[in-house]
Amino acid sequence: MTQAIASAVVHDLIGIGFGPSNLALAIALEERGQVQGPLDVLFLDKQADYRWHGNTLVSQSELQISFLKDLVTLRNPTSPYSFVNYLKAHGRLVDFINLGTFYPCRMEFNDYLRWVASHFAAQSRYGEEVLAIEPVLHLQQVEALRVISRDSHGQHHVRTTRSVVVSAGGTPRIPTAFKALKDDSRVFHHSQYLASMAKQPRVSSQPMRIAIIGGGQSAAEAFIDLNDSYPSAHVDLILRGSALKPADDSPFVNEVFAPQFTDLVYQQNTAERERLINEYQSTNYSVVDIDLIERIYGIFYRQKVSGVARHVFRSLTSIENAVADGQGIKLALCNTASGELSEQHYDAVILATGYDRQLHRHLLAPLAEYLGDFEVDRDYRIVTDARCKASIYMQGFCQASHGLSDTLLSVLPIRAEEISASLYTHDKQHKQNSVAVERLLATAI
Ligand SMILES: Cc1cc2nc3c(=O)[nH]c(=O)nc-3n(C[C@H](O)[C@H](O)[C@H](O)COP(=O)(O)OP(=O)(O)OC[C@H]3O[C@@H](n4cnc5c(N)ncnc54)[C@H](O)[C@@H]3O)c2cc1C
Ligand SMILES: NC(=O)c1ccc[n+]([C@@H]2O[C@H](COP(=O)([O-])OP(=O)(O)OC[C@H]3O[C@@H](n4cnc5c(N)ncnc54)[C@H](OP(=O)(O)O)[C@@H]3O)[C@@H](O)[C@H]2O)c1
Structure with missing residues (x-):
């Protein structure tokens, strides 16, 4: 050195x-x-x-x-x-x-x-x-x-x-199942979205199979961008929850972001601080702007009308395993409601899994x-x-x-x-x- x-x-x-x-x-x-x-x-x-x-x-x-x-x-x-x-x-x-x-x-x-x-x-x-x-x-x-x-x-x-x-x-949060793929350019965190998408190889006339993991604002924005800007992208939106949930930005709730609320939180004991933060999680974490939710719902509804299923909405789904093989990135998925296991291959996986x-x-x-x-x-x-x-x-x-x-x-x-x-x-x-x-x-x- x-x-x-x-x-x-x-x-x-x-x-x-x-x-x-x-x-x-x-x-x-x-x-x-x-x-x-x-x-x-x-x-x-x-x-x-x-x-x-x-x-x-x-x-x-x-x-x-x-x-x-x-x-x-x-x-x-x-x-x-x-x-x-x-x-x-x-x-x-x-x-x-x-x-x-x-x-x-x-x-x-x-x-x-x-x-x-x-x-x-x-x-x-x-x-x-x-x-x-x-x-x-x-x-x-x-x-x-x-x-x-x-x-x-x-x-x-x-x-x-x-x-x-x-x-x-x-710091980008990488789920355990993906840690072994950290050097694989096909698997990347949403914080690298534009640069990493620009590097993905595209074969003309072949659809790009892309998985987005997560159900927060980042996942929703990646979905809309792939839908609008990458006509060949076929996207699976994979989330643990049962639905995309709206961010609560209603005016009374929004007062938790007023400067005086910092005093209120700080004055509490540890347990009460924790309770307050949990109570208002839905203002910020694992939630999506309502306008975006409506757009995404509209995209899936129009698929039903046309009968052309370009994207898949996989709710109540956990990732059990992720490996690279000859066909791409193979994800082992588990439907947490039915216990049903399945495998899917993707050309790229976007981890919209939040930040530590x-x-x-x-x-x-x-x-x-x-x-x-x-x-x-x-x-x-x-x-x-x-x-x-x-x-x-x-x-x-x-x-x-x-x-x-x-x-x-x-x-x-x-x-x-x-x-x-x-x-x-x-x-x-x-x-x-x-x-x-x-x-x-x-x-x-
Ligand atoms: C995609 C996205 C959109 C967001 N949009 C909003 C929004 O609309 N409204 C809102 O209120 N909040 C939003 N947030 C939350 C976000 O945390 C804040 O907006 C804001 O960026 C916080 O500012 P910061 O300076 O604390 O952190 P950051 O903006 O993350 O800045 C940290 C800086 O530190 C640098 N850095 C990191 N490690 C090192 C190191 N070891 N040495 C030197 N430099 C280092 C980074 O390069 C970076 O420039 C968003 C977050 C994300 C991820
Ligand atoms: N336009 C904008 O201003 C904009 C854009 C993007 C982000 N942001 C902000 O950035 C911050 C972070 O948002 P974010 O969407 O990146 O993160 P987030 O809100 O923390 O959401 C992370 C998502 O990843 C899921 N997840 C986490 N670990 C997982 C795992 N191991 N396996 C499967 N799923 C996992 C979570 O699922 P669970 O819900 O099941 O935990 C959640 O759905 C927020 O403040 C947000 O408002 C703002």
């Missing part, structure tokens, strides 16, 4: 990931910095350039939240980084108003996020995957954190910071002895033992304590403000109490 490139700068904050969560934080810190003085902040993202779930941006995909829940408006509607200002800057404000919608297509929201990210180019590095966050020790105390990353050329980088905010998003949220545990493993079980304070700062003077914040890994908004766009501007306020307080205390970090670094690098 070539020697790592080590920087002598001690940052105030390094953000892991530069998705919407850290973009909102970058804005909140810029605003606060104008009043309280700037912090030295750097954001690292493993993507080559800014994209918001880039391989899922199919043409029919719409934002599942009002555009007013952009990166700033809930906190500061006069911010130049609002979605409305983006529209104005791109000459589309009037046209957007004429659309009469609160739900822009995700391609446009992606463009909005890219536009905001471009304003923070000096504070961001792309193409760098953070591998680990380690302690910088002085007299048995964690005075700072060492962030180890690897760039697209395989070069390692080492940076030092007084605090980190881990906002690295979800465990990456923080992996990145912060070198700090495990200071962290306990990743309990977080109301300000999203991990509760550490007294030896750890550095601050570690998380966004997107706090659903269990802060509620369902945590993995979504719902409260981004407010959360960013809460973290930035906490950061300024802790950074000031930490700098006053510790003159050692810079000196320590001179010897540590």
